Amino acid sequence: MTAAKLIHTHDLVKTYPVADREFIALKNVNIDIGKGEFAGLVGPSGSGKTTLLNVIGSLDIPTSGSVSVLDHNIGALSHKQAAKLRNHHIGFIFQTYNLLPVYTVFENVEFPLLLLGKGTEERKKMVMDALDWLGLTEKAEMRPAQLSGGESQRVAIARAMVKKPALILADEPTANLDAKNSHHILKTMEKLNAELETTFLFATHDEKVMQYMKRIISLEDGEVVKDETK
Amino acid sequence: MIKFLLIGILRDRSRSLFPILTVLIGTALTVTMTGYMGGVVPDMIQLSSHLDAGHVKLMSQSFYENRHQMPLDLALDDADGLIETLDAQFPDMMWKARTRFGGLLDIPDENGETRAQTTVSALAADLISPNSTELDYLNLRESVVEGALPQDPFDVLIAQAMAKSYAINVGDQVTMMTSTVNGSMSFQNFRVAGMVVFGIAALDKGGAIITDIEGARIALDMNGGSTEILGFFKDDEYNGERALVVSDWVNNNLKDVNDPYTPIALRFEDSNEFGAMMQYMGSFMFIISAVFILIMFIVLWNSGLMNGLRRYGEMGLRLAVGEEKGHIYRTLLLESSLIGIIGTIFGTAIGLIGVWMLQEYGIDLGNMTANTGDGIYYPNVIRGKITPACFYIGFVPGLIAPFLGSLVSGRGIYKRQTASLFKELET
Structure with missing residues (x-):
């Protein structure tokens, strides 16, 4: 595997026991995603998009085959090692933002840095840089309940990118947003991808989102049926 | 991290108010009981020794x-x-x-x-x-x-x-x-x-x-x-x-x-079974403290379980961003310790006010103590006393009970499946 390959899967299979049989969620998935890509996993519900994100994000392990993320063999990682990989190198963006309601915007973005053990001054600078990036400087002391949906998702993006991860995994990040906010969010992500070379991997079935993707990997019934780069 | 947890405790009343109140009540009662005994026992010893038994x-x-x-x-x-x-x-x-x-x-x-x-x-x-x-x-x-x-x-x-x-x-x-x-x-x-x-x-x-x-x-x-x-x-x-x-x-x-x-x-x-009586009073205090700890533990355990459900999303997010389960568990214990400290400080303050009132005004139990005899004497007006123990004794149940409560309820974090976090966090 070359250094440029951030994600590499080889004959990845993921099955789940359902009643008395095995449900095959991913079937011999072979993909390579390089550093700085802006790619989307697309497909209908149940096609395996989220399962693949789970495995790549070290939230789950493959049943067979292998997955390598940043030269880490996901199947061989302990819980602690997987947590460390997520903590240092992977950012997550969810459909429902998942901001901590009792903390301010600043504190929500600061949280991953606390886990990394960064010092107070360094944390403050990194959080303010991230908020500046996302145009949220003036919202720093607000609570999530005071923000619009678009602002909340921008805070979630700031939280995901504040530690400058190599990879951001986003599962339906614009599903709860209107067209204008979706556009704004995706443009922001494009900017991050271009300027920081952060690799983005989306899971979506939204046609509008797909327009922004530079590479689209289509999944159906757990199999990669199409992989096209624009 | 402590500051982060403290902010959460202070801002999220549903996370902290009930546990703090539980600890506060338990420690206030413990401190008041200690002050009460701290007044009664020396009074009993002094009166009974002066009147009957000597040293x-x-x-x-x-x-x-x-x-x-x-x-x-x-x-x-x-x-x-x-x-x-x-x-x-x-x-x-x-x-x-x-x-x-x-x-x-x-x-x-x-x-x-x-x-x-x-x-x-x-x-x-x-x-x-x-x-x-x-x-x-x-x-x-x-x-x-x-x-x-x-x-x-x-x-x-x-x-x-x-x-x-x-x-x-x-x-x-x-x-x-x-x-x-x-x-x-x-x-x-x-x-x-x-x-x-x-x-x-x-x-x-x-x-x-x-x-x-x-x-x-x-x-x-x-x-x-x-x-x-x-x-x-x-x-x-x-x-x-x-x-x-x-x-x-x-x-x-x-x-x-x-x-x-x-x-x-x-x-x-x-003389006159004083030793047995003092042992009885010591045992009584121990049992009362143990009961307070047990009650608080059960209440805080349940409170911890309820909180675990209410903060399900928060815990999931923390797991997703790379916090280890063991670290989350330890922060829950730390959080409960902070709750214990806050509750104990306020509980001790309230308990001290209670003891002070007992010390100043006392309780007239003359009718109840009229038939005590056999060399054991109590004053009619039983008074508490603010002793050094009143300032620290509350920390025993106040810290142990919330810690034990979280120790048990927090173990649920180890049963959390990270594999389904994306689904859980999007519902």
Whole structure:
């Protein structure tokens, strides 16, 4: 595997026991995603998009085959090692933002840095840089309940990118947003991808989102049926 | 991270208010109970030692074995000589000869004929010597409510309640009918010098008279003798270990197994079941503390489970961004410790206010303690006392219970499947 390959899967299979049989969620998935890509996993519900994100994000392990993320063999990682990989190198963006309601915007973005053990001054600078990036400087002391949906998702993006991860995994990040906010969010992500070379991997079935993707990997019934780069 | 958790606790009332209130109530009760016991037990020890048991008490072996009959004929026959020996051996102690006896008090009318008779229990102590400290130990200066302190060996003080019942006035003459140490009848006239209210129901409501020991010795024909000798540390602070040294010395050096009148010494806690009572009180406090901890633990355990459900999304997010389960578990324990500290600080403050009120105003339990006896005395008004323990004892249940609660409820984090976090966090 070359250094440029951030994600590499080889004959990845993921099955789940359902009643008395095995449900095959991913079937011999072979993909390579390089550093700085802006790619989307697309497909209908149940096609395996989220399962693949789970495995790549070290939230789950493959049943067979292998997955390598940043030269880490996901199947061989302990819980602690997987947590460390997520903590240092992977950012997550969810459909429902998942901001901590009792903390301010600043504190929500600061949280991953606390886990990394960064010092107070360094944390403050990194959080303010991230908020500046996302145009949220003036919202720093607000609570999530005071923000619009678009602002909340921008805070979630700031939280995901504040530690400058190599990879951001986003599962339906614009599903709860209107067209204008979706556009704004995706443009922001494009900017991050271009300027920081952060690799983005989306899971979506939204046609509008797909327009922004530079590479689209289509999944159906757990199999990669199409992989096209624009 | 501590600051981060503290912010969460302070801002999220549903996370903190109920657990803090639980800890606060538990610690406030613990502190109040401790202060209450801290006041009652020393008061009980001081009163009972001053009135009955001393810090060390000497009796003859035979008198001790039959002490409930108060057999005067088995009293110490050379109490004064024994006190000289003890004074020389233990210069840090004071020794007091006292005699307890019972009899019939005859109350005459204006013609000198018997108007009324009643049984009384009498205490004889050195009341009129210039350097005697018995007036202080028996708290007589403050207890005389009518008349004056005895000035003559044949002056007596009578409990005011009994005096009122029998229409006895200050200056009246009464006759004590009893028996001498030799078993012969004794009739001795006493002048009522004053009336006393001790503020101790067991004494005030009984038929008690107090007289000078020299008068009693004449009446009872026991020159130089007494039924008991009480030893007190000069600092008036009871210390079981020091008392043991004294009682051991007496029992090893003065005791003659062949002499039924040989003196034996008992420490305060060996007299009248005091030791068992103190152990009982210690056990009572331990059980109460354990019950508080158990109740708080169960409540906080359930509260922790409820919080775990309510904060399901937060925990999922923390797992997703790379926080280890063990770290989350430890932060839950740390969070519960912070809740415990906050609750304990406020609970201790409230408990101290409770103890202060008990200390200032007290609770009048005179009717309940009227029948305590057998040498154990409580003041009518039970008072608490702010002791050093009141400031830290609350931290025991206040920290243990929330910690245990989180220790059990927080284990749910280990059952969380990271594999389904994306789905969980998007519903």
